[in-house]
Amino acid sequence: MIKKKIISVIGTAKGKNRAKKAMKTAIIKARKLVNLSRIDRITFKITGDKALTLYQVNNAAESLFKQINDNAKINISAFIDPKYKNYAEVNMLVKAK
Numbered sequence: 001m002i003k004k005k006i007i008s009v010i011g012t013a014k015g016k017n018r019a020k021k022a023m024k025t026a027i028i029k030a031r032k033l034v035n036l037s038r039i040d041r042i043t044f045k046i047t048g049d050k051a052l053t054l055y056q057v058n059n060a061a062e063s064l065f066k067q068i069n070d071n072a073k074i075n076i077s078a079f080i081d082p083k084y085k086n087y088a089e090v091n092m093l094v095k096a097k
Helices: 018-033 054-065
Strands: 005-014 039-048 073-080 087-096
Touching: 005 018, 018 039, 018 054, 018 087, 039 054, 054 073
Parallel strands: 039 073
Antiparallel strands: 005 087, 039 087
């Protein structure tokens, strides 16, 4: 029987390229807990202020896609929250073998 591992990590960043930096922080935390190549399902949410664009969300997501299994199922969401002024947060839920 293959044992599955489910983890949750959060990455945060401020300033320029904050979405991508927050994603990098979340990836580093996840890498400490699971082998990224063994991920079979991942859900992540990026939250930022009104300056957060789809381009930035895509750019952050691509930095993750390069490091995980090509067959992994991925769910992405992005939220705008005025409280996140010049700040971004990535919440990531990962299921790995």
